[in-house]
Amino acid sequence: MARLAADETDVSVCPGFMAEAVAEDRRRRQAIRSGSASHLGAMPPTAAHAMAYLALASAVLDAPNFESGARVLAPWARRLADLQRAAGVGDRLRKMRRPAVINEMMAAVAPRSSRVVGALAAVRPVGISPCHVPHLADAADYSELVAAYLPGTSPLWGRRFTALALARLAGASSWPRAAEVLGMDSGKAIRAATKVVRRISDADAFWESVTLVGERLQERGPVDYAARRAALADLCELPDGALTPVFRPLGMSVTPQRRRHAAAWIWQRFTNGDPHEAPAYRQEWGNATAQSIRVGWWRFQTRLPTPAATSLADWGTAHLSGKGIS
Structure with a gap:
């Protein structure tokens, strides 16, 4: 821990030769695997190193x-958690034997986010892989099973974090890796992993609820x-040509904006994703502002007639089927 x-x-309270030994050790580890914790249990290379870390400990x-x-x-404990979160790794000291009293102290002072990740090791596995996890957790699954463990969290952010947690449960080795396999915006994923996680007071109960979400995914059949x-x-x-036969009979014109909103609707429908992260909204829309695009999306999806929604879903099914995907 001291290293x-x-x-x-x-x-700063150590004699100069000991302080220099610590600085040299830090530089060496940063040069090798960006501060890796490998060989932390090995014998200190010099007496100065040993004296320095014994003094700190x-x-x-x-x-x-x-x-x-x-x-x-x-x-x-706080610094270690920050370093591990920035590097996207778990507890670097988990394989080292520690006195029971040190483990008790760590449990008492570790940041809540670290306790949440630490509790993951005891969770029973679920029979899904990260590829079976949707971009956002199902709205009903989240509200019924997980929301109670994330107080003060909006449904969108809660569903986002639950999807990240599902990916971790399914095998993703870190929060950044979970975001990567979900194709999630990295900035939003980091916010979820660093802010939403702090609201969890009962890590074991949270992971149990996420496990139940995973079991529901299994019961519905793997996607x-x-x-x-x-x-x-x-x-x-x-x-x-895809929208004309859908919209014209309903008296709706086919505009460039509706073609993009329709693409976002299909992406959301088949990935269970946040529509604002759809590919349709990653490109420039001329002079349109982000706010106007959001308003346009809201109007499109709230006013979309049921027959048009059915036709769009059929188009999406055929599009995926043409690529060998169900």
């Missing part, structure tokens, strides 16, 4: 009581959402 998380303030090990030791450990996302990745607008 990974101690900073200049911690080291003594503030915890020689603390007069549990509370005092935990107070020293707390900033290290390769990753294949669907890949097949629809370039669907930025529907061909004019």
Whole structure:
């Protein structure tokens, strides 16, 4: 812990030769695998290194009581969690044997986000892979099973985080990797993984609820959402000829905007995704503002007649089928 998380303030109380040994060790690890935790359990390379880390650790090990030791450990736990989150990795110290009292201190002071990831190891596996996870968790599944464990979270952000959690449960090794396999906007994924996760007070219950969502996906039958996302990745607008027989009988004109909104509707329908991340909205729309595009989408999807929605769904099914995807 001291090797990974101690900073200049911690080291400033050490004699110069010990402080330099710590700085040299940090530079070496940053040059090799960007600060990897590999070989942390190996013998320190020099006496100066050993003395430095023993001096730092003594503030915890020689603390007069549990509370005092935990107070020293707390900033290290926060820094370690930040480093691991930035690197997209899990607990780098999980394979190292630690005294029971140190484990108890870590459990008491670790940031909530770290406790959530730590609880993942004890969750029973589900029989899905990340490719079977939709871009957003099903709205009903989220509201019935997960919402209670994410207080103060909007349904959209809750469904986004639940999908990320499902991907972790299905095998994704980190939050960034979960976002990658879901084709999710990385900025939104980071926000979900760093902010929404802090609202979880009962990590075990949260993961149990996510497991139940995964079991519902299994019961409905596996859907390769990753294949669907890949097949629809370039669907930025529907061909004019595809919309004309759908809209004209309903007295609706076929405009460039509606062709794009229709593409976003199909992408959302078959990926269970956030329509604002659809390929149709990743390109410039001339002079249209982001707000006007959002308003246009809202009007399109709320006013879409049922016969038109059915026809669009049929077009999407045929489009995917033509690529060998169900």
